[in-house]
Amino acid sequence: DARVTQTPRDKVTEMGQEVTMRCQPILGHNTVFWYRQTMMQGLELLAYFRNRAPLDDSGMPKDRFSAEMPDATLATLKIQPSEPRDSAVYFCASGLGGTNEKLFFGSGTQLSVL
Amino acid sequence: SQQGEEDPQALSIQEGENATMNCSYKTSINNLQWYRQNSGRGLVHLILIRSNEREKHSGRLRVTLDTSKKSSSLLITASRAADTASYFCATEGTGANNLFFGTGTRLTVIP
Numbered sequence: 503d504a505r506v507t508q509t510p511r512d513k514v515t516e517m518g519q520e521v522t523m524r525c526q527p528i529l530g531h532n533t534v535f536w537y538r539q540t541m542m543q544g545l546e547l548l549a550y551f552r553n554r555a556p557l558d559d560s561g562m563p564k565d566r567f568s569a570e571m572p573d574a575t576l577a578t579l580k581i582q583p584s585e586p587r588d589s590a591v592y593f594c595a596s597g598l599g600g601t602n603e604k605l606f607f608g609s610g611t612q613l614s615v616l
Numbered sequence: 617s618q619q620g621e622e623d624p625q626a627l628s629i630q631e632g633e634n635a636t637m638n639c640s641y642k643t644s645i646n647n648l649q650w651y652r653q654n655s656g657r658g659l660v661h662l663i664l665i666r667s668n669e670r671e672k673h674s675g676r677l678r679v680t681l682d683t684s685k686k687s688s689s690l691l692i693t694a695s696r697a698a699d700t701a702s703y704f705c706a707t708e709g710t711g712a713n714n715l716f717f718g719t720g721t722r723l724t725v726i727p
Contacts, residue, residue, distance in 0.1 A: 506658070535715065545704065545717035558714055593658055601708070602647050602666060605715060607658030 504528045508594050508608035516616050520582040523611045525594030526575055534577045535595045535605060536562075536569055545593075551577065552599055584615045620705050620718030628724040635692040637721040639705030640685075646708045648681055648688045649715070653702045662690075662703075667710075697727045 507526040515521055527534050536548040549559040549569040559569060566585070571577045581588055591612050595605040620641040629635050639648070647666045651659040665672045665681045665688070672679045678691040692699055705718040 537717070544719045547714060547716060550714055595659075602664060603708075604649060604661040604664055605651075605659075607651075607660070609658050610656075 504606075506594055506596050506606050506608035508592075508611055510611060511609065512612045512614075514614045514616065515584055517585055518583040519615075520580065521584045521588075521613060521615075523579045523592050523594075523613070525577040525579070525596075525608060527577065527594070527596030528606055529575070531596035531598055531606070532574075533597045533599045533603065534571060535597075536577070536579050537593045537595065538590045539593060539610070540590045548579070548592075581613075584613075586615045589613055589615050620707055620716070622703075622705060622718045622721045624721060625719070626722045626724070628726065629695055631695060631697055631725055631727050633695055635695050635699070635723055635725070637690045637703050637705075637723070639688045639690070639718050641688075641705070641707045641718070642686065643707070644710045645683070646710055648679075649706045649708070650677075650679060650688075650690050651704045651706060651717070653704065653720070655701075659704065692723075695723075695725045697725050699723060700725045 509524045534551040538546045548562040554571040568580045591610045593610045595607045597603040597605045620639050623638045649664045650662045653659045663674045665679050676693045681688045702720045702722050704720045706715045
């Protein structure tokens, strides 16, 4: 079965450290989304790519977060420096693009910043 | 915020009963989708209803959409213990392909 792969599954780090989360979208999908899930805020859209180009990253704190797609098979989300309030589950999702697309989610990265 | 809101936040029912969850949203939409999330895992797409549709069925799932009231409902009939999960609505706004999720309903089906 085709699936979205996220690594690492879990990450524990200390405040101030750089964190990099990776996502391999499903082959042939041309849209990639990054979401953050917390109990308080629910699922927040952080960034959205189509054909590797960032279309919307308005939900992402620009001073410390960055999202890129170095190639069609890899999307990255970096936090530098990390803070305890960044602790959350980060999900990547991919889709075929266009209107009325459904998204396929990865299993997420559980990030804990101490 | 473009997030939808779901009601109730939590729902507990006996196996075999029907479960109804509601979603309200704020903007004009192309479609509304429902996803399911088992604890600690990624979301799984269940069903999509377009803005020009009023009702859609898929197995034991029935979704309705009322664009005049900006609301949708998800009905799960003859619930099973395996239906225990969180259910989220998500809306794709017109003029954009972003997908914004609601706050979710936590469903517990008691065997």
